[in-house]
Amino acid sequence: MISAMGPAPTRAAGSVGPVETRYADLPDPIDLDCGRRLTQVRVAYETYGTLSPERDNVILVCHALSGDAHAAGRSATSTDSTRDGFGAEDRDGAGTQGLGWWDGMIGPGKAFDTDRFFVVSTNLLGGCRGTTGPSSVNPETGRPYGSDFPVVTVADMVRTERAFLATLGIERLAAVAGGSLGGMQALQWAVQYPDRVGAVVAIASTHALHAQGLAWNAIARDAIMRDPDWQGGHYHGTGRAPSAGMGVARMVGHVTYLSSDAMTDRFGRGLQSSDDVRYTITDAEFQVESYLRHQAGTFVKRFDANTYLYTSRALTYFDLARQHGDGSLAKALEGVTARTLLIAFSSDWLYPPSASRDVEEALLGLGKPVEFHVIDAPYGHDCFLLEEARQTPIIRRFLSA
Ligand SMILES: CC(=O)SCCNC(=O)CCNC(=O)[C@H](O)C(C)(C)COP(=O)(O)OP(=O)(O)OC[C@H]1O[C@@H](n2cnc3c(N)ncnc32)[C@H](O)[C@@H]1OP(=O)(O)O
Ligand SMILES: N[C@@H](CCO)C(=O)O
Structure with a gap:
């Protein structure tokens, strides 16, 4: 076995232990769907577990909108976690600052079992956590790209992941997995590189976001672009950034x-500071x-x-049927050879179970191996981050087959 992480660090049971994000510079440019070409592309990544000598135990984990390469373990270099909602102390008092965003799912004995698999996690193309994106320096100008960065698609993200894996000498994936936009990437992998993927795990995801999903994303983007501090997208180095707009985008x-x-159960109409209203339009x-x-x-x-x-x-452009099947999902999925696991959550209205069912039915119609589970859980779309215990046995069983 080859260890890509060096000597095994001391680790708590079920944890991959301390980890460090690393960076790979791609040797070749990436040709994008929009017709432009990105040169000098860098990819931020982490790995967990041990690569087999045959290099046949690799699982690529793809993140959702606001994630990064730090999916598991405790970051040795940063306390800056993508788990916004988590406090500095978790239930056992060990603290969650610096823990990867899917730490409950990746590790020894976990859903993506690092005793068996070599798990690779990357920051997606266009990201802001180490992979080339709009805040990176444009080699042609020496200044950050800003809005000169080309528009990227999920297919471009997958193209970049494929080129990055080649730098590690990995040509085929045992599986590719992700939630939400990460699930879109997983599905895209199966369509784009059918001979390079053994299995797909697409959680709380879709083949194409519905109109309401497009609408909420449009509102969020408008909130950013209407903030005067956005400055047409060239705010880097000006000392001003569209934080107000982005805050609104995140709230939406x-x-x-x-x-x-979930919101009713948790907050109801409860007042923040007292039982009496304060007659304010500005305070929370x-x-x-x-x-x-x-x-x-x-x-x-x-x-x-x-x-x-x-x-x-990118996630609003994603539409498997339109991009690969002239409007037919079955046609888009025709070439898929991977086994597919789809998981959806009953309360997820943004990426509803019906969207995964469309994919299941298309694959079944084509006679392809597919499993679909709807987990009855109340929290909505973020269930894929919260309902780790209930996803774990489903994923472990699927990956053991
Ligand atoms: C998805 C990927 O691939 S990677 C990206 C994943 N990360 C994210 O999506 C980050 C954003 N999402 C979240 O934070 C989500 O809430 C989750 C799912 C990750 C975590 O959920 P939960 O554990 O339920 O966290 P929760 O939503 O309760 O938020 C807790 C925080 O809200 C704060 N909070 C709770 N109630 C209130 C209130 N009334 N007023 C102000 N703050 C409050 C808590 O103090 C806590 O703050 P802290 O994190 O600074 O300590
Ligand atoms: N909360 C997740 C869900 C997005 O699908 C994120 O911020 O990435």
Whole structure:
């Protein structure tokens, strides 16, 4: 066995232990769907587990809108976590700062079992956490791209992941997995590189976002672009950034990641500071308002507004049927050879179970191996981050087959 992480670090049971994000510079440019070419592309990545000598135990994990390469373990270099909602202390008091965004799913004995698999996680193309994106320096100008960055698609992200894996000498994936936009990438892998993927795990995802999903994403992007500090997308180096707009975008986004019932159960109409209304239009009177402002505040500290715009655009463009099958999902999925696992959550209205069912039915119609599970859970779209215990046995069983 080859260890790509060096000597095994001391680790708590079930944890991959301390990890470090690394960076790979791609030797060749990436040709994009929009017709442009990106040169000097860098990819941020982490790996967990041990690569087999045959290089046949690789699982690529793809993240959702605001994730990064730090999916598991405790970051040795950063306390800056993508788990906005988590406090500094978790239930066992060990602290969650610096923990990867899918730490509950990746590790020894976990859903993506690092005793068996070599798990690779990357920051997607267009990202702001180490992979080339709009805040990177444009080699042609020596200045950050800003809105000169080309529009990227999910297919471009997958193209970049494929080129990056080649730099590690990995040509085939045992599986590719992800939630939400990460699930879109997983499905795209199966369509784009059918001979390079053994299995797909697409969670809380879709083949194409519905009109309401497009609408909420449009509102979020508009909130950023209407902030005068966005400056047409060239705010880097000006000392001003569209934090107000991005905060609003995150508040909108966060509401779409939760279910109405979950918000009612948690906050109801509770007031934030007292039982009496204060007759204010500016302060966060209700608990739910205060919570959203908190989510906005933590998000703007860790995320780049242009990356939000490009990533949101990519996930709204994603449409397997339109891009690969002239409007027919079955045609788009015709070439898929991977076994497919689809998981959806009953309360997820943004990426509803019906979207995964469309994919299941298309694959079944083609006689392809597919499993579909709907987990009855109340929290909405973010269930894929919260319902780890209930996803784990399904994924472990699927990956053991
Ligand atoms: C998906 C990928 O691929 S990677 C990206 C994954 N990360 C994210 O999506 C980050 C944003 N999402 C979240 O934070 C999600 O809430 C989750 C799913 C990750 C975490 O959910 P939960 O554990 O339920 O966290 P929760 O939503 O309760 O948020 C807790 C925070 O809200 C704060 N909070 C709770 N109620 C209130 C309130 N009334 N007023 C102000 N703040 C409040 C808590 O103090 C806590 O703050 P802290 O994190 O600074 O300590
Ligand atoms: N909360 C997740 C869900 C997006 O689909 C994120 O911010 O990436």
